[in-house]
Amino acid sequence: MAIFPPQTRIWWNEPVAKAELVWIAVAFLWGLFMFFMMIYWHIYGKQNLSPVVGRIDPAVFEQRTSEFAEKFKVREEGNLGIPVAKPTAGGDAYMLARTFEWWPVLELEKGKSYKLHLSALDVQHGFSLQPINMNIQVHPGLEHIITLTPTEVGTFGVICNEYCGLGHHVMTGRIYVVEPGQGR
């Protein structure tokens, strides 16, 4: 029994049954497969987290984001007038996280790639794009540049899914995706 010491003095040399060996082999090969699947996806897959990251002073990031929003503003939204920025297709886009908002709203064109710069100003936040359900952690002091290509037209919510304080649940943002060449 498992609560008594092994019965034989040398148990390491006991034979292992064939069924057990088969299962060990299957499980081992499946593990290898799953391991190489991740590598395969880095080479051939289209959804991989960008490795482009740099340390940045939150104040600098805030500054750059405001300049971006200023430059590309197409309209304002909400009672507080959040700017909606429509960056040039293929260009840079900025979105910052702070308690408790994602700022600014972005308007992107379907099928175009954008370099999305993400960072936080205060604590960690969770960039959660809905209903696509893509989730990326956002740290203060780290600028993460992600190349993103929207594939469908619509209104997408950005929620915060890292607990960031007592207003965590009111922290929302938005991304609009429109047909190329059109606005809303």
Next chain:
Amino acid sequence: MTDAAIPANVLGTLAAKFRTCPATGLKVDLAAERLIKANAVAAVVFLMIGGIFGLLVALTRWPAVHLLSSDMFYLVLTAHGLDVLLLWIIFFEIAILYFASAIILSSRIAAPRWGWVAFALMIIGGVMTNIAVLQGDSSVMFTSYPPLKAQPHFYLGLILFAVGALIGCFIFLGTLVIAKEERTYEGSIPLVTFGALTACIIAVFTIASGAIILIPTFLWSVGYISHIDTLTYKLVWWGMGHSSQQINVSAHVAIWYLIGAVTVGAKPLSEKVSRGAFLLYIFFLQLASAHHLLVEPGLSSEWKIVNTSYMMYLAVLGSMVHGMTVPGSIEAAQRKNGYTHGVFEWLRKAPWGNPAFAGMFLSLVMFGFLGGISGVILGTEQLNIMMHNTIYVPGHFHATVVTGTTLAFMAVTYLVVPLIFQRQIIWPKLARLQPYLFGLGAAGISVFMMGAGTLGVARRHWDITFPASDVMLPHGYPPMASLMMGLNGLSAILAATGGALYIAITVGSILFGKKVDASNAAASLGPMPKKIVRDAVTKYGDAGTWHLPGTYVLVALFFTTFVLYYFVNWKYLSELWPMQ
């Protein structure tokens, strides 16, 4: 009680007193027994407190009920994570370590006084952190990611608790040394003790990581350090946060073997294979701490892939091996016991009326199918993009740590109460029901949270309806998400009922249960298979033993589910917006 003092030691302090267990014949060190009792009772108390918090959280997350205010919700959620994940589990694990060393090896426990120091530190620490949370200024979740800042005594309490637990680990190791020197057993330690050793080793790394990161964080909270790097904190913190879950895995696998042995007479099919599987845990299981850092900026994919895969899934291999050898050893024993008809007679006629066995088998199946599979999916670097920080994550870990670990710990309680507390279980009929009730509820919370998570619902989130009155840019989840969260609330009520029953039975039995003595010792362990042949498996690798068709079917079913679910998730991933 047969208190037989061994010849008084020259050094009076070393003299240990023993009694002989009427059911197993093991020599029980009374000092170890007292420590086990204290730690187990503390564990149950914190489970009760934490369980109530869990119910409140679930009822708040049920949109139609939405019980607590937002401030209270975050406070209670912090307390829930803390009380169940750290306090309940680790107190119980310390009890298991003492049991698996001193009791199973019939040895005296090393340094019982230090055992009490450890216990006191853990209690003081646990209470201190709870106070910090309940005071309301430390709703930072039990992960306490800086720069969110809690009160200093929040961190201090955790540090004291960790130091206490570390002392407990060294007492376990010390007891192994004593048992070996005093030759209380022959040859190698029993498999259950080896499983506990695995847990202890992982615990040492876990607690060390915790101390390394919490001490500077404490200093930061009192103002001696100006800055804590958010990413480094997270890296080291999860060395504790996730590895502690690996302590659970090792501990509850050990318990599966223990309960299999006691209830149906199961014996490991192969010591080599089972221990080899634990060895893979010792080597690689702790690397999985990277599961929490897969969508983090600033760590390379190489680091992520090597760590998240536990070095090419070698630790998963260990789990898959246990997944076969545990049911396999039960099937072998039951076939030896005479249940040889068809593929599943051994399982049908297993002692399902014994809560220890029922809880253990449910724990095994649900840990594997719900927790294990979802864990590997979550831990796949790219698939994590679809799930990170959604409520899929708590769904997954309630399958591991609640239907797996907690249920296994509950199951073993039905043996610990008669063996250690020497009391019979009161209300045997209700006790029979308890594992099913709790298991069903816990499976419900796991599955429905996972379901809501695939629809994007965030974890740790007070209000998923985003009313336009509160938020500037409203967002709506699909109605299915609210349904899932409602079903989660209903399951939570079931689980809480099962949990309350467990606590009532345990506490009631300890206080009012009939005394266990030689006359009723065997019966006190609950219903056993009608026929039982002790020492069920006679030889390793013996062809007769290895006719285990039922286990093969279970394993094949598991593997098929695993593979299908794995590929379904890659398919979903391929439909996301391309991102580099």
Next chain:
Amino acid sequence: MADEPRTESALPLERIPFMQRLLDNPFMLLFIGVVVPTVVYILWGVMEITQIPLAK
């Protein structure tokens, strides 16, 4: 364990295989179990974090 005293009556005891001796040695296991994650997970990870470049 490997060099247990031999009883006169029995044949010389067979040497215990390396793997079994490893598995019977809690402190060796403790050493491995702490070093592997410390190196592969913590040290490697911290190294990467310290090497994050400054943003342009």
